[in-house]
Amino acid sequence: MPSWIQQSIARGILTTRYPQDPPSEAETPATARAPVPTCGTVPLDVAATHCPVGAIGPAGVDRGKCIRCARCLPDGFAFSGPVEAAARSRAELVVGAAAPSPRVAPTAPLAEIRRSLHVFLVDVGSCNACNLEVLALANPYYDFSRLGLFFTNSPRHADVLLVVGVPTPEMVEPLRRAYDALPAPKAVVAVGVCPIGGGAFAGTPGLVGALADLVPVDVFVPGCPPSPVAVLDGLLRLAGRERRTTEGES
Amino acid sequence: MIESADDTPPAPGKGGTADERALAYAADDGTFALYNDYRRGRSELVRDPALSPTDEPARSWRVTAGADRPHALAPAVEVEGYGVFTFPYGPISMGVPEAGRFDVRTYGERVLALAPVGGFKSRRIVASIVGLPVADAALRVERLAGNLSAAHVAAFLAAVESAQGLAVPSAELWVRALAQELQRVYNHLHVLARVAEAAAQNVGLAQTHALAEEVLRVQGSVFGHRWLFGALLPNGPARRTDPGARRTLAEQLRHLAREFERLWALFLESRTFIDRIQSTAPVSRADAVRWGAVGPTLRACGVDWDDRLRVPTPPYHDLFVAVPRETGGDALARLTVRAEEVRGSFLLLEQLLDRWPGAGTTTEPAAPPVAPGRGVARVEAPSGDLVYDVRVADGRVVAARYRSPSQANWPLFARGMRDAVFTDFHFAFESFGLVFAETDG
Numbered sequence: 001m002p003s004w005i006q007q008s009i010a011r012g013i014l015t016t017r018y019p020q021d022p023p024s025e026a027e028t029p030a031t032a033r034a035p036v037p038t039c040g041t042v043p044l045d046v047a048a049t050h051c052p053v054g055a056i057g058p059a060g061v062d063r064g065k066c067i068r069c070a071r072c073l074p075d076g077f078a079f080s081g082p083v084e085a086a087a088r089s090r091a092e093l094v095v096g097a098a099a100p101s102p103r104v105a106p107t108a109p110l111a112e113i114r115r116s117l118h119v120f121l122v123d124v125g126s127c128n129a130c131n132l133e134v135l136a137l138a139n140p141y142y143d144f145s146r147l148g149l150f151f152t153n154s155p156r157h158a159d160v161l162l163v164v165g166v167p168t169p170e171m172v173e174p175l176r177r178a179y180d181a182l183p184a185p186k187a188v189v190a191v192g193v194c195p196i197g198g199g200a201f202a203g204t205p206g207l208v209g210a211l212a213d214l215v216p217v218d219v220f221v222p223g224c225p226p227s228p229v230a231v232l233d234g235l236l237r238l239a240g241r242e243r244r245t246t247e248g249e250s
Numbered sequence: 251m252i253e254s255a256d257d258t259p260p261a262p263g264k265g266g267t268a269d270e271r272a273l274a275y276a277a278d279d280g281t282f283a284l285y286n287d288y289r290r291g292r293s294e295l296v297r298d299p300a301l302s303p304t305d306e307p308a309r310s311w312r313v314t315a316g317a318d319r320p321h322a323l324a325p326a327v328e329v330e331g332y333g334v335f336t337f338p339y340g341p342i343s344m345g346v347p348e349a350g351r352f353d354v355r356t357y358g359e360r361v362l363a364l365a366p367v368g369g370f371k372s373r374r375i376v377a378s379i380v381g382l383p384v385a386d387a388a389l390r391v392e393r394l395a396g397n398l399s400a401a402h403v404a405a406f407l408a409a410v411e412s413a414q415g416l417a418v419p420s421a422e423l424w425v426r427a428l429a430q431e432l433q434r435v436y437n438h439l440h441v442l443a444r445v446a447e448a449a450a451q452n453v454g455l456a457q458t459h460a461l462a463e464e465v466l467r468v469q470g471s472v473f474g475h476r477w478l479f480g481a482l483l484p485n486g487p488a489r490r491t492d493p494g495a496r497r498t499l500a501e502q503l504r505h506l507a508r509e510f511e512r513l514w515a516l517f518l519e520s521r522t523f524i525d526r527i528q529s530t531a532p533v534s535r536a537d538a539v540r541w542g543a544v545g546p547t548l549r550a551c552g553v554d555w556d557d558r559l560r561v562p563t564p565p566y567h568d569l570f571v572a573v574p575r576e577t578g579g580d581a582l583a584r585l586t587v588r589a590e591e592v593r594g595s596f597l598l599l600e601q602l603l604d605r606w607p608g609a610g611t612t613t614e615p616a617a618p619p620v621a622p623g624r625g626v627a628r629v630e631a632p633s634g635d636l637v638y639d640v641r642v643a644d645g646r647v648v649a650a651r652y653r654s655p656s657q658a659n660w661p662l663f664a665r666g667m668r669d670a671v672f673t674d675f676h677f678a679f680e681s682f683g684l685v686f687a688e689t690d691g
Binding site for chain 2: 002004005007008014026029030031073121123125126127129131135136139140152153154155165166170171174178199200204206225227
C-alpha cells in the first residue's frame with residue numbers, strides 16, 4: 001500500500017536552485033519580464049498611445065505601472081526585462097528608453113533588517129493573484145524557509161509587511177493598524193503594480209492612490225502579478241542578500 | 251431581515267416533492283430573470299418576471315459587487331445569551347489571506363452565528379469599466395479575481411458578443427475552454443491544499459501545493475502568463491497552441507492527472523483528514539436550492555446542475571462533461587465533488603487537445619441578445635455558475651453587472667457554520683471555495 005512517505009520520495013526534491021543559480025525558464029513565463037524596446041529606434045510616442053495604463057512615455061517604460069498586457073509588442077517591444085526587478089525606490093522602476101534594461105545597482109540593506117525575516121501578508125484590495133503568488137513561496141518549488149524567510153500569523157511577530165492590492169478606502173485604517181502593530185525595526189514591501197501605482201485600476205474614482213502615500217515603502221516589486229521569484233528577490237534585496245549577477249547576464 | 255423565514259422548509263409542490271426551481275439571476279431593472287429548473291435540468295429566461303417571496307433569499311443577498319462600504323454577505327442572525335459576544339475575525343489575518351471580515355457570535359468555543367462581511371476590497375470595477383472600450387474593460391475584468399480570470403473573461407466576452415451579435419471563431423472558443431479547464435484544475439487543487447493545511451496534513455499540503463504550482467507553470471508556458479491574464483484577449487501575450495505544443499501539453503497533463511490520482515487516494519486513506527471534514531459545515535438540499543447555491547456546493551447536496559451541461563456553449567455541447575454529485579452536503583462531499591471534477595477536467599482537456607479545430611475559419615454564432623445591445627452569458631466557474639449581464643454600445647461598455655459563485659454561496663457558508671466550533675472554520679471556509687475578490691468586485 002502506498003504511503004505519504006513513498007509518495008514524497010518518489011517525487012524527489014523539487015526545490016529551485018534560486019538564488020544560487022539564475023531563475024529557470026519554467027519559473028519565468030514571458031510575462032514574468034517587463035517589456036523592453038528591442039532596438040533604439042522604437043517609436044515611444046506610438047507605443048504610448050497603445051499602452052492602456054500609461055506605463056510608456058517619453059521618459060521610457062515605467063515598470064511600476066506596466067501590467068504586462070502585451071499591447072506594446074507589435075510596436076517593437078519584447079518581454080525581455082530582468083525577472084529580478086525589485087527596486088528600493090520608486091524612481092528606479094522607470095527605465096529610460098536609451099539604455100534598456102540596466103541592472104539595478106545593489107543597494108545597502110536596511111541596517112537593522114538582515115538574515116532571517118518574518119513576513120506578514122496584508123491584502124488591501126487585490127485580485128487574489130498576488131496573494132497566491134506570495135503564498136506559493138511556501139510550496140516545495142520555492143520553499144523560502146530554506147533562506148530563513150517565514151510567514152507569521154500576526155503582525156506583532158513580523159519584520160516585514162508584504163502588501164498586495166490597490167489600496168481601497170476601506171482598508172486604509174486596517175493597514176495603518178497592522179503597520180503600527182509591527183515592532184521596530186520594520187519594513188514594507190509593495191508586491192505588484194497595484195500598490196505601487198494602481199496597476200490596471202489606476203485612476204479609478206474612489207480609490208486612495210499609491211501605498212507609498214499611506215506607509216513608507218522600502219522595496220517595490222513590479223509585476224502583475226510578480227512571479228514568486230520576483231517576490232523572493234524583493235525580500236532578499238531588503239536583507240541585502242539578493243542574487244549577485246555576473247557580467248553580461250540579465 | 252429574513253432570518254425568521256429562512257428556517258421554514260420550502261413548500262412541497264404537486265407530487266410531494268419540493269419545488270426545485272431556483273432563481274439564478276435577476277436583472278437590476280426587472281427586465282428579465284434567469285431560473286434553474288432542477289427537475290427538468292434546464293435554464294429558463296423569464297421576461298418581466300414577477301419575483302415571488304420565495305425568490306427573495308436568492309435575490310437580496312446575491313448581487314453586492316460595487317457596494318463600497320463593509321456590508322454583510324449573509325442575513326444576520328440575532329443570538330443572545332449569557333456571555334455571548336461578537337468576535338471579529340479580519341479584515342487582516344493570515345488564516346484567510348484576503349481582506350474580509352467574519353463577525354462570529356460566540357460564548358467561547360461554539361459558533362452560534364457567523365456573518366461574513368465584505369466590501370473591504372471593492373476596487374469599483376463594475377462602475378469603472380463603464381464607458382471603456384471592451385478590450386480595456388476586459389483588462390480590469392480579468393483582474394477582478396486573479397485565480398478565476400479565465401471564467402470571468404470568458405463570461406464577459408460571451409456577454410459582449412451576445413450583445414453585439416458577433417460570430418466567434420471556433421478556435422477562440424476552444425482556447426477559452428482550455429484556459430477554463432486548466433484554471434478549474436488549479437483552483438480545485440488549491441482548495442484541496444488549503445483544507446490539507448487546515449488539517450495539518452503537511453506532506454499532503456506540500457504535494458498538493460507542488461501540483462498546483464505545476465498547473466500554474468503549464469498555464470505560463472501555454473499562455474505566457476501564470477494567471478492567464480491576456481490569454482483570452484486579442485493582442486495578448488503569445489499563445490503556444492501549435493501541434494507540437496499541444497502534444498507536449500497533453501503529455502504534461504497526463505503526468506499531472508496520474509500524480510493527482512495518487513494524492514487523492516492517499517488523502518482518502520488518511521483517517522485524521524477525513525475526520526476533520528466529515529459532517530463539517532453541512533448544507534441541506536432544501537437550503538441549497540432555496541438560497542440558490544451553485545457549483546460544487548450545490549452538487550454536494552445531490553443536485554446535478556452544471557452550466558457546462560445545462561447551459562452548454564461551444565465547445566462543451568460537443569464534449570463529454572462528467573457532472574459528479576454527492577449527497578452528504580458537508581465539507582467532505584464538497585471536496586469529493588471537486589476531486590471528481592479535477593478528473594472530469596483532465597478528461598475534458600484530453601478531448602479538447604484530441605479534437606482541436608483545424609486552421610479553418612469556422613465561426614459559432616453568439617447567443618441572441620436579451621435586449622438590443624444587451625447580452626447575458628453563463629459560465630461554470632470553478633466554484634459554480636457565473637453570470638455576466640453587459641450592455642454595449644459603439645464598442646464601449648454602457649453598463650455591466652455580474653453575479654459570482656462566491657456571492658451566491660456566502661449565505662450557505664454562514665448557515666453551515668452555525669453550531670460548529672471555531673476550529674472547524676478553515677475546513678468549512680475553504681471547502682466552499684469563497685473568494686472575497688470576486689465578491690467585492
